[in-house]
Amino acid sequence: MRARSTLRIAMNGVTGRMGHRQHLVRSILALREQGGLDLGDGTRLWPEPVLVGRSEARLKELAGRYGLDRWTTGLDTVLSDPAVDVYFDAQATSAREPALRRAIDAGKHVYCEKPVACDWGGALDLADRAAAAGVKNGVVQDKLFLPGIRKLKRLVDGGFFGRVLSVRGEFGYWVFEGDWQPAQRPSWNYRDADAGITADMFPHWEYVLRDLFGPVRSVQAHVTTHIPHRWDESGKPYRAAADDAAYAIMELEGGVVAQLNSSWAVRVHRDELLEFQVDGTEGSAVAGLRDCRVQHRSVTPKPVWDPDVPADGGFRTQWQEVPGNEPFGNAFKVQWELFLRHVALDEPWPYDLRAGARGVRLASLARTSAREGRRMHWQVTAP
Structure with a gap:
């Protein structure tokens, strides 16, 4: 025993x-x-x-x-x-x-x-x-341990992409205002200015980008509150103090460009609530919470811009699913x-408190960038 x-x-x-x-x-x-x-x-x-x-x-x-x-x-x-x-x-x-x-x-x-x-x-x-x-x-x-991100990490470690050029991330969904349908998130998330989507999601983007592609070295962001009025759990209206959308362009160490859109005021037209597209010289991948699809350089079709001719087949069908090959727990x-x-x-x-501090730092730089309308550089001496 x-x-x-x-x-x-x-x-x-x-x-x-x-x-x-x-x-x-x-x-x-x-x-x-x-x-x-x-x-x-x-x-x-x-x-x-x-x-x-x-x-x-x-x-x-x-x-x-x-x-x-x-x-x-x-x-x-x-x-x-x-x-x-x-x-x-x-x-x-x-x-x-x-x-x-x-x-x-x-x-x-x-x-x-x-x-x-x-x-x-x-x-x-x-x-x-x-x-x-x-x-x-x-x-x-937690995002590092999601099946889709683990598959993406496997591709990075295996050299699938060649030289990584860019990362594009889309995250978000429509959070109901609370007047005619209950909101999916508690009202304190919007009453508290420190609880906006920048503070919530940019710590995630920091560690995902760092772990897979390299640390952030600069960020330029636009942060806003698209939905200024919401209704709380008791049906009372209140003015939202927190940002509900943030749009950022970041440069990573080594020159990779990352573009990340985060919004609680967007309706979903993609396969998962979070998706990253990674493009490299040798191949590309689209990874979500669970799934990951790839298109290698050797099988990349040759699209031709012609808006007068219907697209022949769906572009999504030209990608290959990455197998799990192992069990993924919660x-x-x-x-x-x-x-x-x-x-x-x-x-x-x-994944210690100093790693957590880096996430807070990125959120802070993004908010400063939005407030001052300029590109913010991450000092290498910062943790």
Whole structure:
């Protein structure tokens, strides 16, 4: 019989959509359902969640639904508990930074959603504090573990593209205003100026671009609020303070050009809510959340511009599907497993708070670019 090692995780923000579905249910509870995490040394790590939040009623309901016996509305109580090993945060961004600081000061390992802080200075302070305290730390970078992006990474690593020329990303969907249909996102996402799409998505673009193609070296952006008036969960109108669309052109180290459109005010006419098209001298690929299609140089058709003649067949049919060749688990769960192994076994871990700070930095540069109407350069000395 294998030994079992318990790791207690204080999970703050699990009453929210992301914290509940992806982190509690599809990651931590899924690990428990499979008998814990196999550490490969005859031990299975058993994650023991302690639910944390502001609503006693909602925490109690969640605990009862999933058969959990530990929950609290007292953050200081759980942070002062020596039996708690890890603090996880999926709260609103404005609440995350002070909570992480308290957890680090309490000597807890920390793992959190992004963005890690409202500004770059706060994000760097968290990274420095964690390093000084000697605690393990991590930031969710789930897009790297999506099946479509992993297939794209395989193409990059295999040299499929030759010299990469450009990356074009399209992300978004129509978020209902809340007047005649309920919105898919909570109203605080639009009331809080720090919670706009730039702060939410540019940290993702930073790590995806860096990991696959190279670090961002400059950005020029236009940030706007297309839908200025929305209705909250009780049907009351309010003025949106957060940006709901951002359009950016970035230059990466080595000269690759990346164009990224992010919008909660766009209707979808593509196969997936997120798609990247990568063009290189030897081939091109279009990758989404799950699928990835390629067109190699040797089989590239020769289109001819003639608007008076109908296109012969669909352009999409000229691309080849990239096979999975391996099972792909839930992206959030996969990264949780890596972080827990990092905590338990000190295995290598690149997705730390300093990596999270880079995402905040890119969002900050994009907003400055939009506000001042100029191209912003990323100083190489920045983390």
